[in-house]
Amino acid sequence: MTQGIRPYVLLSVAVSVDGYIDDASPQRLKLSNAADFDRVDQVRADSDAILIGAETLRRDNPRLLVDSAQRRAARIAAGKPEYPLKIAVSARGDLDPELRFWHHGGDKLVYTTDAGATKLRDRLAGLAEVAALGAEVELGALLDDLGRRGIARLMVEGGTRIHTEFLSADLADELQMAVAPIVVGHAAAPRFLGPAAYPTRRMHLVDVTRIGDIALLRYLPRQSSDAAHDR
Template sequence: MKIHLSAATTADGALDDRSAGRLRISTDADWAAVQRLRAQCDAILVGAGTVRRDNPRLVIADTVLRTERSKEGRGPDPAKVTVTRTGCLDPASRFFTCGEGRKIVFSETALPHLEGAAETVVAERITAARIATELEKRGIGSLLVEGGAEILRMFLAEGMAHTLRLAVNPALRVADAAAPHFPFDAIRTGTPCRTERLGGMEVRRYTFRPDRSEEDLRLLREAVELSRRCTPCRSSYCVGAVIATRDGRRFGGYTHETSPTHHAEQEAAAKALAAGADLRGATIYSSMEPCSTRSSEPESCSELILRHGMARVVFALYEPDCFVSCRGALDLREHGVEVEVYPELGDEVRAINGHLKG
């Protein structure tokens, strides 16, 4: 999933003031640019604090953009997502009543009062990693996180953002330390940033994760091709994996290549280690989500990836719930590993594993 953060601040970094009404920070030109950004995404997320304070509609207001989205078969509005611990959300708020997109609430508590108003995902601990993983499993491929302060901090602190668009209005100051401020301290020093002027605003674009989709897709396709060498059996998936080390070496493997209990990731890692390769910081491409539970071996593939200090995991298909409920992507993300999913190759992987249907 591609995660983009977007926020507008005053010259002194405030996201809002503490007056009764909502502080308008963006100029018209900036607001139009945010609308275009929204229109490109599958979903928009704000925290429950923003839903309560601003009562935002979070829809695409521009009719041209709505029509374009509809023509592309994406529906006029993106899905809306919010996050709560307390469950204190009013079903009459515009988050729930406006727009034609899905409404999804991540909550630490059951939300009977929102039944019929939204889909709910209840979990003991909600992290940016969990939100991204659960949304991806629901077919959402791009997310625009619009705030507020606590939510932006969570995504930045977990390293769960590809880009940030920060629009600063140099003509506006709040001068109130108790007002919500953008969490600048959560941006890692040295993050590449471009600045441009737009309709009276200074727009900063930070890139946390550069776009690697071309190389990712090329090597992921190699992993999918390797998975075709597997002999289908009722007890395991046919998976292929390719490890790319930081010094440019490649090692591939597939399920059961040398042992009836080995997974593809293990096969590729064993070849790399036998060749003396350093796996720290490597990227592993796997046709399917690395497993998190094993009955045939003591270590899962997710644990193997973490033990060797690999930095990135790229896969095409979340493991279906045929054998166990896999939480490989979530575990890896929660341990700071960058996980990228390319569902465009998912159907191919599903077809290769057609022997496990039903």
């Protein structure tokens, strides 16, 4: 099978000052402000696909849409679908067909294992395409498949396991991190990243932008800043 060019991978996350993406309460902790939510909506509109992990899908039950009608219209005018392709990743295939993700927006795609696909093909019939990647979900194979599908720009919105796997496998081209002036401090709360063997080089910092009380940091993880630092 012909291999396409892998998509540009952009990780998007909002974190507290102490590195959490949520607190331990049942309600979702909103870390971003209104202006930053609007920025994220633009990033979604600029993407060909948006990816989320099963754990975040179950915990947050997001719709994962481009909210702005003007941005959706601009996508259509450019010859694109109204919404980016929505992608879920689930190794076990334990996904509820009643989640809002499946019932809003455009096309949906699930990457899973061979065993997970056995569960999901009937469960998500008519709701999403199910793509089996073998005995495990390997992100390189996932990106190769997206390249063959013509996806040029992939936005990854979490959660912890997915961000950890992309960064530890050195598969992220860009990281956009919105830092909120909040301290969570709950041991049971989810963090941005988990333990893993990450590349040891210093990431290249492209930009720091103030968005109200949010600090937006843009890094290029696959480009090193070591040379500039040593000077």
